[in-house]
Amino acid sequence: MTGVLTAIGLMSGTSLDGIDVALVRTDGETVVERGPSMGCSYDAAFRRRLQGALETAKAINERNERPGDLADIERELTLRHAQAVRALLSENSLEPSQIDIVGFHGQTVLHRPNLRLTVQLGDGGLLARETGIDVVHDMRANDMVHGGQGAPLIPVYHAALAAGLPRAKGRAVVFVNIGGISNLTFIGSGGDIVAFDSGPGNTLIDQWVEAHAGIPFDQGGMIASEGSVDPDLADRYLSHAFFTDPVRRSLDRNDFQPPEGAAASLEDGARTLAHVTAAAILRSARHLPERPSLYVVCGGGRLNRIIMGDLAALAEVEGAEVVAAEALDLNGDSMEAEAWAYLAVRSLRGLALTFPGTTGVTSPVTGGVLRKAALGD
Template sequence: MAMRRAIGLMSGTSLDGIDVALIESDGASIRIVKPANGFIAPLGPTGYRGYGEDERTLLREATRDAEAVRHRDDRPGRLPQAEEFVTRAHAEAIEAFLAANGLSPAEIDVVGFHGQTVIHRPKLGLTVQIGDGAALARRLGIRVVSDMRANDVAQGGQGAPLVPVFHKALAEAAGFTGPLGILNIGGLANATLIDSRGTMLAFDTGPGNGPINDWMKERTGLDLDEDGATAARGTVDEELLENLLGHPLILRAPPKSLDRNWFSHRLAGYLTIEDGAATLTAFTAHAVARSLAFASERPTRWIVGGGGAKNRTLMAMLERLLEAEVLNADAIGWSSDFLEAQAFAYLALRALEGLPLTYPTTTGVSEPVTGGIVSEP
């Protein structure tokens, strides 16, 4: 298979904005600059299109309206407006990225378009990521692969996490041997565990930044707890923490894929701002640690990406609880900010080749399956 250029897009449940990343791959191996000391160099250029507050409000309202969705094509309330916005914003993000890097649409083989998740209920056979892949392809003049979760859910899988196959390719390119843990902390947190035989186990561990961000927004008007500074000044309410960790979805064995709205900051409502931030941060860290009950081997090294990798208080909690080396992905030449966007570029290339995106040990699907809808320009 020939190496091709792909752009990946990711707009996560934290609603910060759109990550853009370019990689070169044949859908199996990944082109890297050079392996050195077990680390790899950056895969390619990246870009970002942030959301304004009015845009975040639209997406929050659309996510609330999505609670009324019963079929994949339902678009109640503000969902049609949000879908048009998501498509347009992603087009703008790619157009700016191409211009910034001196690239033309003809130099890109495919775009991996995740869209914006508004509801994820795999047990009901339902997952909806708004965004019009066909309209995006027409505007950009580039082939687009979208809707990459739907086939897995239709085949009985959880539809998430999708990134483990990319995590494994990165680990192999870097020359890592297991046991290794790769943790992404966005609105939710998900882990890929690779044992010493190279076998993957992947699942959502529980809350990520979502409840922390919601707490900060409600109590302070800020979008997040910068560096975990507010949590660092607080004290964890141990009784509330144990109650939070009793959530049945934390205790459930994999495969499991969760919905951001299943974890709320509101149970911490009686706490001070600092204590609430500390307790919700501990909830995320302890949920990851408790997930090791499902691992065949405890990872001796963890690589952390996503917005949570910048939360120093959370990272310190993880290192203490996991009793292992815990590294920000940036420290080893990976990208904490753009790991998921890179993954969706890689998944788009795999979809074009008909290669599996998901596996029994990642989503619980009965056999490895591919996915995605291909839209030509």
């Protein structure tokens, strides 16, 4: 399959806050025309169901197992994604027939790369039937079959974006996605790509403020702005072996746990964990082959001014600049959803989704499962 296709990407990340939807016209290579996007938030009750699903999923030993209520949650999750597609189409006066493919990430509930095990809830066949559009899903598994970590998958899209950014020309650039887990994509001054998870993102902060204040996240870093960094608590995280291990690996949401028994106040805890999020990015960047001169930040964490302030201060010491994606006319909210649209087109064309420098796969490999709407499979 060749030529430019119109694709919709769907992303529900580790923050468990909702679905990002984005439309992209692309050939899966150099052509990237970004279209409309939107976010569809989960209600509190469904968010709690997803949190419960993370616990239930710990019992999974085979990818297709759905213990407890996971099958019911998977169906509801898929139907919510179908509604998100319909909402984007309706808001932009589009018909399903105008969309060539949907790239469907689903919801990761278990990620154990050392066991070659990754589980994303999401029924691609059901989504295809509900939307009337062909769907590519399950894009991580084939990477693991070929020796990869199953993450991150976004770097090939970051590289396509970087190629079109005048401000990135000739510079070593890092795209930083601060979601539930943070990850880095490095595009060297010579065009080489390296990527890996960098540590906890918003997850620890979200869990802290929910446990201590009953709210899902620290909007804009308002709570953290009233606190101070607890150096002992920060060191509990930043001394983790993950940051010094020369072997980079992808992370599961549960690899960094909330600070049980910490005596910090609500504000000091939020402030400390915001610092940890920023410092983790710079510590992990030490494993890159070249010192970055530009960090482009996307994901929900870029809206936390405390994280961004700490990240900018730490990067300045190393002679680097930090900007939010919007400063480069990119969309920091929809970038991952855009990437899933781009990856779906690459999957259709049999192009590689992952590379040795991104997931540790033995050689570049494609992936994804195609579900045809017309066949209802």
